[in-house]
Amino acid sequence: MSEAQSLLSLFEKPYPDVTTPRANEAIVFEMEERPAVSVRLGAGSTINLRKRPDADPSRLGTATVIPRGSAFSFFVRTHRQAAKDLCDAFMKTTGVQDLMEFAARVKNIVNESLFIYSLSFVILHKKELRNFRLPSLVEVFPQKFVPVEHLVKSQQEAVRRDKNEETQMVIEHGPDFSSTSIKPEHRVSYWREDYGLNIHHWHWHLVYPIEMNVNRDRKGEIFFYMHQQMITRYDMERLSVGLRRVEKLENWRIPIPDGYFSKLTVNNSGRAWGTRQDTTNMKDFRRNDIGLQQLDITELEVWRNRLMDAIHQGYMKNAKGDTIHLSDDVTTGKRGIDILGDAFEADSSLSPHFQFYGDLHNMAHVLISFSHDNDNAHKEEMGVMGDSATAMRDPVFYRLHKFVDDVFQAYKLTQRPYTLENLSMPGVVVNQVSVTSKKQVNKLTTGWSMREFEASRGIDFSSPKPVILRLTHLDSVPFNYHIEITNNEPRPTVVTVRIFLAPKHNGAGEEMPFMEQRVLWSEMDKFNHTLNPGKNQIVRASKDSSVTNPNDFTFRDLNARPMTSTEASEFDFCGCGWPQHLLLPRGKPEGMTFQLFFMITDFEKDKVEQARGARSCANAVSFCGVLDAKFPDSRPMGFPFDRRPPPSLLDASVLTAADYARLGNIMMQDITITFLGDKLVK
Ligand code: CUO
Helix, strand or coil: CCHHHHHHHCCCCCCCCCCCCCHHHHHHHHHHHCCCEEEECCCCCEEEECCCHHHCHHHCCCCCCCCCCCCCCCCCHHHHHHHHHHHHHHHCCCCHHHHHHHHHHHHCCCCHHHHHHHHHHHHHHCHHHCCCCCCCHHHHCHHHCCCHHHHHHHHHHHHHCCCCCCCCEEEEECCCCCCCCCCHHHHHHHHHCCHHHHHHHHHHHHHCCCCCCCCCCCHHHHHHHHHHHHHHHHHHHHHHCCCCCCCCCCCCCCCECCCECCCCECCCCCCECECECCCECCCCECCCCCCCCCECHHHHHHHHHHHHHHHHHCEEECCCCCEEECCCCCCCCCCHHHHHHHHHHCCCCCCCCHHHHCCHHHHHHHHHHCCCCCCCCCCCCCEHHHCCCCHHHCHHHHHHHHHHHHHHHHHHCCCCCCCHHHHCCCCEEEEEEEEEECCEECEEEEEEEEEEEEHHHCCCCCCCCCEEEEEEEEEECCCEEEEEEEECCCCCEEEEEEEEEEECECCCCCECCHHHHHHHCEEEEEEEEEECCEEEEEEEEHHHCCCEECHHHHCCCCCCCCCCHHHHHHHHHHCCCEEHHHCCCCCECCCEEEEEEEEEEEHHHHCCCCCCCCEECCCCHHHHCEECCCCCCCCCCCCCCCCCCCHHHCCCCCCCHHHHHHCCCEEEEEEEEEECHHHCCC
């Protein structure tokens, strides 16, 4: 077995042969009585481990404080510290063999999710490990994606099976998901419970972690932007199925109307995620089992007021009392939105004053995730809102993040509107735009597809053959953008092409004015292109989108050739993008009208000076940035919809996005998206 296979086997079941849940017992047994032990790896082989005094739990810092079998939450500060301590220990190892031995030692000591998080983190951040491709989280933890009843039934079936049985065991999930027709909110459960969506969220928070010293460019701003785009896409999906746009969760003193019952288990322990009944109230946090101090809702309200005061005053104060101005029009230093993102998320290492502005977004996740058992009276586990791999399943996630986004939008509305000069590009005229798919013009289609994973990597089915997990998901037929542009300059000109999508009508069926539609524009693509003088025809494939991963980024093909280190590091880093299969909203069976917005800007103004050798993600750069380098677009994220429109366009009685198209470098196009259900043919 190669080093690579051995290391990646640590992501798999079965776990090493010592499986006691009591961390200290395990290490004493190994350290004192068996100075060298064999550890069974997932692929059925063993490795011999040397004695490792540094695997002593006392040297792992706080990494062992999270009990095995329970949930690991990056929203909980003590859990973040545990992750930091374990990641630091992993980062100190020298070489693949050393890491593998050390990780195998601690795998059965530390919390399972913490272990996978930390091993993933170190593969992503240790330069010599950049040729390792992270396995899909669906295969590592099928329990976080598939209801426990499917998994238990399959395990029972595997035990009963004749060992010579030839047919493959398959677990199917979907398209009913956990929904019924009784609850309107369940109409979008297929989307909230999508495997790719939840992997995206887990992966994104792995690439942009808080308090882990990763030094990512514009981290606070991308926290705002990526989550804002989640809300726009959720709203497009809701409008597709006849639901109103999501409402923010702003009043934390009244019941949350919608409950959530995930039917999932936390790890391999069989411990169920906490559930939330309809009309549950958020409550003051009174548990003492996860190392957090008591926290009242009042405290969240105080933090919110301080953030809002800062927005309207235009500045924050740091711990020394210095004034930090909040403005997005800066030539050096951080934009206001970036500072606000760090303070709000919150990252205590980057917030201007963590004690004062608090830990609002993280602790809102925590209070909601414990609202069913805030004082541990029932010894219930946290709800799915506590884990970035499961939080997006819960309807309340979007209500919380709509609140978060509204605070950010309140800040954005304090910024000066864009001027015509900011928006236009003299010398460049867009003549025509369209999309084509299967020879149809401006008509796109969606429907159901299926994807297979190998569940037996994450769960021991005692089956000699792999057990396949077949998941149903929304998908769309690939398409191409066609853009015809005239360059009136006498020389080649490099431009940035920006493409957005939004529904044309609101829930009442009316065409939306600019300010209503402004927060519904979803980025579809952004790329650079060199225009020759005269007419230019650009054809761009939907699979090359700057927001999505290619399809196979969430899937491991064991028969594929090994990746080069460049491919693998791009896979691990850039794999945090939006799932390709959710690039389009569902639309309606009878067709639903959306608008595409095309904007051409001058790359001279957009470009960012990078250090030599910086490699951009070929895909997903809009959400993932660039590995070890700066975010490659100098404009504020969300440009041009992140601010109010120029007053000079306000002469229309009701301004719409189409008024932007009076500028030659902008054009819009109505398109129809039709949902074909099971009849989708790609
Ligand atoms: Cu991604 Cu609240 O930050 O979930």
